[in-house]
Amino acid sequence: MTEPVLSVRNLKVEFPTRRGRLTAIDDISFDLMPGEVLGVVGESGAGKSITGTAIIGLIEPPGRIAGGEILLKGRRIDNLPPDAMRKIRGKRIGMVFQDPLTSLNPLYRIGDQLIETVQTHTDLSAAAARNRALALLTEVGIPAPASRIDNYPHQFSGGMRQRVVLALALAAEPELVIADEPTTALDVSVQAQIIALIKRLCRQHGAAVMLITHDMGVIAETADRVAVMYAGRIVEIGPVRDVVKQPHHPYTKGLMGSIPTIATESDRLLQIPGSMPRLTAIPKGCAFHPRCPARFAPCDQVRPELAGRDRSQVACWLYHDVPAPAELQP
Amino acid sequence: MLAFIIRRLLQATLVMAVVALIAFTLFRFVGDPINQMVGIETSLEERAALREALGLNDPVAVQFLRFIWNAVQLNFGISYQFKKPVLDLIAERFPATMELAIVSAIFSMLLGIPMGVYTALRRDAWLSKLFLTLSLVGISLPTFLIGILLIFLFAVTLGVLPSFGRGDTVRLGLWDTGLLTWSGLKALVLPSITLGLFQMTLIMRLVRSEMLEVLRTDYVKFARARGLTNRAVHFGHALKNTMVPVITIAGLQLGSIIAFAIITETVFQWPGMGLMFLRAVQNVDIPIMSAYLLLVAFIFVTVNLIVDLLYVVVDPRIRIDARGA
Ligand SMILES: Nc1ncnc2c1ncn2[C@@H]1O[C@H](COP(=O)(O)OP(=O)(O)OP(=O)(O)O)[C@@H](O)[C@H]1O
Numbered sequence A: 001m002t003e004p005v006l007s008v009r010n011l012k013v014e015f016p017t018r019r020g021r022l023t024a025i026d027d028i029s030f031d032l033m034p035g036e037v038l039g040v041v042g043e044s045g046a047g048k049s050i051t052g053t054a055i056i057g058l059i060e061p062p063g064r065i066a067g068g069e070i071l072l073k074g075r076r077i078d079n080l081p082p083d084a085m086r087k088i089r090g091k092r093i094g095m096v097f098q099d100p101l102t103s104l105n106p107l108y109r110i111g112d113q114l115i116e117t118v119q120t121h122t123d124l125s126a127a128a129a130r131n132r133a134l135a136l137l138t139e140v141g142i143p144a145p146a147s148r149i150d151n152y153p154h155q156f157s158g159g160m161r162q163r164v165v166l167a168l169a170l171a172a173e174p175e176l177v178i179a180d181e182p183t184t185a186l187d188v189s190v191q192a193q194i195i196a197l198i199k200r201l202c203r204q205h206g207a208a209v210m211l212i213t214h215d216m217g218v219i220a221e222t223a224d225r226v227a228v229m230y231a232g233r234i235v236e237i238g239p240v241r242d243v244v245k246q247p248h249h250p251y252t253k254g255l256m257g258s259i260p261t262i263a264t265e266s267d268r269l270l271q272i273p274g275s276m277p278r279l280t281a282i283p284k285g286c287a288f289h290p291r292c293p294a295r296f297a298p299c300d301q302v303r304p305e306l307a308g309r310d311r312s313q314v315a316c317w318l319y320h321d322v323p324a325p326a327e328l329q330p
Numbered sequence B: 001m002l003a004f005i006i007r008r009l010l011q012a013t014l015v016m017a018v019v020a021l022i023a024f025t026l027f028r029f030v031g032d033p034i035n036q037m038v039g040i041e042t043s044l045e046e047r048a049a050l051r052e053a054l055g056l057n058d059p060v061a062v063q064f065l066r067f068i069w070n071a072v073q074l075n076f077g078i079s080y081q082f083k084k085p086v087l088d089l090i091a092e093r094f095p096a097t098m099e100l101a102i103v104s105a106i107f108s109m110l111l112g113i114p115m116g117v118y119t120a121l122r123r124d125a126w127l128s129k130l131f132l133t134l135s136l137v138g139i140s141l142p143t144f145l146i147g148i149l150l151i152f153l154f155a156v157t158l159g160v161l162p163s164f165g166r167g168d169t170v171r172l173g174l175w176d177t178g179l180l181t182w183s184g185l186k187a188l189v190l191p192s193i194t195l196g197l198f199q200m201t202l203i204m205r206l207v208r209s210e211m212l213e214v215l216r217t218d219y220v221k222f223a224r225a226r227g228l229t230n231r232a233v234h235f236g237h238a239l240k241n242t243m244v245p246v247i248t249i250a251g252l253q254l255g256s257i258i259a260f261a262i263i264t265e266t267v268f269q270w271p272g273m274g275l276m277f278l279r280a281v282q283n284v285d286i287p288i289m290s291a292y293l294l295l296v297a298f299i300f301v302t303v304n305l306i307v308d309l310l311y312v313v314v315d316p317r318i319r320i321d322a323r324g325a
């Protein structure tokens, strides 16, 4: 069996706040195989971005990784000294953020931002780095890159800017690309193009992708596997075909209830009544139980763990052995 | 770009016209110019003749236009106190004030910017806390008190720096400079610290808050996510973006440094325009007052214009918008 590019083991991320410690990520684990596209979905505040941020080691203090480990090709990276981690960022893990309009420094020509990134991670001369930048721009589909390379970000449209951002993320041929809602801020008409581009480029470069999105339609079309997050935990993970066609967790079922197509603009998964609990006030038992149509005895008492059902795993008492009544308090 | 410059020039002209109106009103209506010029023994006929000769009987609009016409030719009239052309008096004092203001501005930026950057990057270091506390003191102490404290410490107690005057100066064409002699430089130290301290704290706080803001932006986050070194992120991306508003404010402050110089010049008996203006106010020397007003307004407007143009050079987005406009 091949080694996973990325292994997240029991990851826990905490933020100290005035109202006590907030656990944004609570014990999540998953693997990402080379070349695989893992979709990550879940409501706003579920912890998708924080997971990505933790992987590239950019959680802002006082937030911190409070437990677990992150392995890149079998090597732990969550406890590396800052400069060693910096060398991994961009070089081995590329990141694309939601908003191409604000991801590029408005005062730097895009060529300078590209050359700077290339030169940070390679020994290329300035001229060679510029050629590399031109090649990258060509690759992401910027027409006439030679005449565009010295333009400033505001001279590009949103979709073009996201292509530049993608070129920047891929500049050093990373093994893993984390794309955090790469199309949410874009015009609907270019969303599909960008998603297709990400998928094509990552396949060509052999990079694995962690694709964070609200859009189940995008997941269904793009991802190999999907992880569904709720209140800082993964509630269901498995191959896209299984999870989309036969969701098990009641939350996932709710999400799949109305897959917004790319054309109808995601409606932010609000079809499930109620809202996600605040992370400082996560209910006992299963965090989803107050909203769950199928809840029963153990749900408000004991938290279900993510456990296997062939290729997928789900954290729900409907599919596990229910704990003995003695363990449940009345 | 050209349209942008022309628009700015028109605005500047408008501002100057308004200031000229105020200066003219001062000139024309605060006291009777004739009374200020002549002795008590001058006869009524002589006064009337003088009034006619000076054009004070013409319609106000004509007088205003004449005032502007004169001002444009740098003819600000004759000082009541010194009986000399105001232009000559200003030309004598202008270099002293400008040197003081520019040295203060440089001092405030050379210290304020690095301190601001340091306090933004090392938010929890004790030195940052010290800087911030000291800057509070700098902002809340009045200028004259700082001046007097400095004089007490360095001139009276330690006796290392002069407490008043400009020291020796060297004449370069029309410009009397104190920057080329040792005593001139020594004399500049205390006044420019006094004048620049407030600006320095202001710039430090401005740089700090702008930098903290910039450090939170997505492009800084993305720069970090690309693995750029801290140096490239902090002193390349973050600092460059921080400097855009800082240049504006610091530039605009040059105008107020010149205006504030009045107090510092008084404390240090600095032979500049501020001191001259204060004397003029005490003696109701209206030609000097109105000329000073016009000059300071002119400097403000010019600085403003230069800052706007600099802004265009630094920020490519404005370059485009301006071209479109
Ligand atoms: N700096 C911070 N301090 C305190 N709490 C934070 C901080 N950053 C994030 N959080 C908490 O972590 C939780 C998860 O945030 P995250 O950004 O990962 O959500 P998300 O799933 O990406 O949501 P969205 O879909 O809106 O992007 C949020 O509920 C938020 O309360």
Ligand SMILES: [Mg+2]
Binding pocket: A048, A049, A050, A180
């Ligand atoms: Mg997010």
